[in-house]
Amino acid sequence: MRTYQPSEIEPKWQAVWQERRMHRTDEDRDKPKFYALEQFPYPSGEGLHMGHVRVYTIGDVIARFKRMNGYRVLHPMGADAFGLPAENAAIQRGVNPREWTLKNMKRIREEQARLGVSYDWERYVGTCLPDYYKLTQWLFLLFYERGLAYRKKAAVNWCPTCNTVLANEQVEDGLCWRCDTEVTKKELEQWFLRITDYADRLLEGLDRLPKWPEKVKAMQRNWIGRSEGAHVTFTIPELDHEKVTVFTTRPDTLFGVTYLVLAPEHPLVPKLIRGKENESVIADFIERMRKESEITRTAADAEKVGYFTGAFAQHPLTGENVPIWVANYVLMDYGTGAVMGVPAHDERDFLFARKYDLPIRVVIRPEEGDTDELTEAYTGEGKLVNSGDFSGLNNREAIKAIARHLEEKGLGGPTVNYRLRDWLISRQRYWGCPIPIIYCDDCGIVPVPKEHLPVLLPEDVVFDGKRNPLTTSESFVNTECPRCGKSARRETDTMDTFIDSSWYFFRYTDAHNEDMPFDPDKVKEWLPVDEYIGGIEHAVLHLLYSRFFTKVLYDAGLVPVDEPFTSLLTQGMVLKDGAKMSKSKGNVVSPMDIVEKYGADTARMFILFAAPPDRDLEWSDAGVEGSYRFLNRVWRMVEQHASLFEQRPAPDTTSKEAQELNRLRHRTVKKVTEDVNDRYHFNTAISAIMELVNGIYAYPEDADRGTLADAIETVVLLLAPFAPHITEELWQRMGHQDSVHAQSWPTFDPAALVQNEVEIAVQINGKVRDKVVVPAEADKSEVEALVMKLDRIQTLLEGKTVRKVIVVPRKLVNIVVN
Incomplete structure (x- = not known):
């Protein structure tokens, strides 16, 4: 009897699948479609880690299961290949990032193939390849034509270690998301995409995604941060009645304003403090605030620090002079960069007023009790007092009434505010998609004509870590204006790499189109993605941006859907000793070491069996051994009964033993089908297959052989999506000529489940x-x-x-x- 040798059978079947193009996308349009997609990897020098193995294995089980159930499946793969790590590696090694990246892409493809994942490699995309980034540039020009890409000078997040700008979403607790360096502010001319134009649609779309985790939807809602309120316009007499507008969600408290606070970066502050006694003190304060992160400034436990500017604003409804302060907790990027201080009815304002001895004026009184002697801000409901003609109104009614009154008087009015800011896409680095813009002294900003794409990354650059390498290439920077033909210069910023991953799932439908990012008819055939699998760490960054791109392309008539992903599965992390695997913790397990020792099928079985896909998985060497033993058991089961399949006897289920095994077989088919199709509970599906194997081993030697053969064959078919190599080999050993993965999924007979x-x-x-x-x-x-x-x-x-x-x-x- 032959023994199970994964090191022999796995390369054998991988070669057969490649030769037969087994995983090429089925184009039979009579079949229902299923688009199974895992987030593509960044090709780092370390190859795949166990988190990757988990994602790809989950996706592969779904894809293989759907094929066996009669679907034509699109299951593609690629590489998210631009990015700062490659550039840093180039600086350290003195090589072009292209060499480092292409080598890593090749390695990762080889490792993915060793896992037996059924990708349609003919649709592979690499975002750093010119045929891809040419079309990323094409899409940028589409955004520009539609008024959604623009350039402005702004205070941006700057990482001094990475020497580049970061979007708000890439700053985590005040630190760079890649290197954990403290982020500072810097004034630069930058390119932005108007994602804020789509804020309401991005919110509304979440309500149409019932198959997305609620946690992810909540994270996106919070990031967009929609809040209804009113704009209120104050005037500043000493600046010739220049206006300053505040946003408030509580216009009902307007009569309780006793001071205004401006962000240190507010453009009016230099005018207000000029010539004042504390001008230099406030100027130093402003400079300190430029270096402090937003997270630090707005933390709940952060000390609120402010300075009186010496200027006053005029209250729009009372005409009262209100002192103008500047403080650390007000941000220029939120609202208007100015807030009204209502210390009687806002806890933060209350503490600030107490600290700096500012007036506290009560304008809302509860139905019972009083607010004359406040020890803390009163934030509950009640009736307005000290509020002119609005006194006596319930404060909820007053919110709308005062907002309408401001609108009628031209002093503000109802409005909606968002936490979301436009997407900053400029990056001061080489290894990214060049922004297809030219600057001409006569013509101004000139987009590169689409027929001139791609704008290729040059080779004659200097990687010294001190500047943007693109600025060192004269052949790149110096060009001619496509409009007037005069000397001009190219944009030297490249795009945020999240641009590349915001549309790759469309490219897979038409991966070889040289003229357009994709044929709209091919997108219509496959989109939306039926199951998207990836980490929750991309809940805001990648997923929000992808939804934004999809809505823009929908508006442009290029795609038929405005939401790209019907169902989202966010897999849990792989832990070892209770912590996420990382080199720094010394708890990394190499996937390829497991494949070398036990085979890819064992790695897949363990990763699927150890925990439900959405839960964290604790690595267990014993669990890996257990999965390997189980596959050996399945192998021996087929080997021991190989003769059964030479002259397959017809099943006879009249005996009690045959009835019980037949019933177990049908019950297992039902269980596995429902667990995989309805719930993605792969662990319980595998457990059910194990029970069937136990039933086969316990089956009497003298019981019906045809029933036994059916049960063994069912085990191999049910196991095929989980362990594709061993089942392919066993299927052949059982006398079949075609692939196990080309078979129809087993069905169950409800009548056979009835127990007498x-x-x-x-x-x-x-x-x-x-x-x-x-x-x-x-x-x-x-x-x-x-x-x-x-x-x-x-x-x-x-x-x-x-x-x-x-x-x-x-x-x-x-x-x-x-």
């Missing part, structure tokens, strides 16, 4: 005293009668009085006695 007899426990006063087999459909009186006739039960009941008989159908009988 069941074994039930018999208890006396709650203790099991006997067991008995009864007809499965027997009613309570019939079961009771059968139990009371049992010799052992009659003996145990002698001399006792039966008080009650409790019958739980198909499970137990409990006889209650004195």
Whole structure:
């Protein structure tokens, strides 16, 4: 009998699949479509990690299962290949990032193939390849033509270690998301995309995604941060009544304003402090705030620091002079960069007013009790007081009434504010998609004509880590204006790499189109993605941007859907010793080491069996060994009964043993089908297959052989999506010529699940005293009668009085006695 040798069979079948183009996308339009997609990897020098293995294995099971169930499946792969790590590696090694990246892309493809993942490699895309980034530039020009790409000078997040700008979403707790360096502010001319134009649609779309995790949708809602309120316009007499507008969600408290606060970066601040006594003190404060992160400034426990500018604003409704302060907790990027201080009814304002001895004016009084002696801000409901004509109104009614009044007087009015800011896409680095813009002294900003794309990355650059390498290439920077033909210069910023990953799932539908990013008809054929699998760390960054891109392309008539992903599966992390695997913790397990020792099928089985896909998975060497032993058991099961498949006997399920195995087989098919198709509970599906294997091993030698053959064949078919190599080999050993993965998924017969007899426990006063087999459909009186006739039960009941008989159908009988 041959032994299980994964090192022999896995390369063999991988070569066969490649030669036969087994995983090429089926174009049979009579079949329903299914688009299975895993987030593509960044090609780092370290290759795949266990998190990757988990994502790809989950996706592959779904894709293989759908194929066996009659779907034509699109299951592609690529590489998210631009980015700062490659550039840093180039600086360290003195090589072009292209060499480092292409080498890593090749390695990762080889490792993915070793896992037996059924990708359509003919649709592979690499975002750093000119045929891809040419079309990224094409899309940028589409955004520019539609008024959605623009350039402005702005205070941006700057990482001094990476020497580049970061979008707000790439700053985590005040630190760079890649290198954990503290982020500072810097004034630069930058390119932005108007994602804020789509804020409401991005919010509304979340309500149409029932198959997305609620946690992800909540994270996006919070990031967009829609809040309804009002704009209120104050004027500054000493600046010739220049206006300053604040946003507030509480216009009902407008009569309680006792001061205004401006962000240190607000453009009016230099005018207000000019010539004042504390001008230099405030100027130093402003400079300090430029270097402090937004997270630090706005943290709940951060000290609120402010300075009086010496200027006053005029209240729009009372005409009262209100002092203008500048403070650390007000941000220029949120609202208007100015807030009104209502210390009686806002806890932060209350603490600020107490600290700096500012007036506290009550304008909302609760129905019961009073607010005359405040020890903290009153933020509840009540009636307005000290509020002119609005006094006496319930404050909820007053919110709308005062907002309308401001609108009528031209002093503001109802509005909606968002936390979301336009997407900053400029990056001061080489290894990214060049922005296809030219600057001409005569013509201004000139987009590169589409027929001149791609704008290629040059080779004559200097990687010294001190500047943007693109600025060192004269051949790149110096060009001519496509409009007037005069000397001009190219944009030297490249695009944020999240641009590349915001549309790659469309490219897979038409991966070789040289003229357009994709043919709209091909997108219509496949989109939306039916199942998208990836980490929750991209809940805001990648997923929000992808949804934004999709809505823009929908508006442009290029795609038929405005939401790209129907269902989203966010897999849990792979942990070891309770912590995420990382080199710094010394707890990394190499996927390829596991493949070398046990085979890819064992790695896949463990990763699927150890935990449900959305939960964190604790690595276990013993668990890996257990998966390997199980596959060996399946192998021996087929080897021991190989002769059964030479002259396959017809099944005969008349005997009790054959009936039980046949019933177990159908029950397993039902369980595995529902667990994979409805719930993605791969762990319980594998557990059910294990139970069927146990049933086969327990099956008597002299019982019906045809029923046994059916059960063994079913195990191999059910196991095929999970362990594709061993099942392909066993399928061939069983005498089949075609691939196990080309077979139809097993079906179950509901009639076969019906159990004619069941074994039930018999208890006396709650203790099991006997067991008995009864007809499965027997009613309570019939079961009771059968139990009371049992010799052992009659003996145990002698001399006792039966008080009650409790019958739980198909499970137990409990006889209650004195």
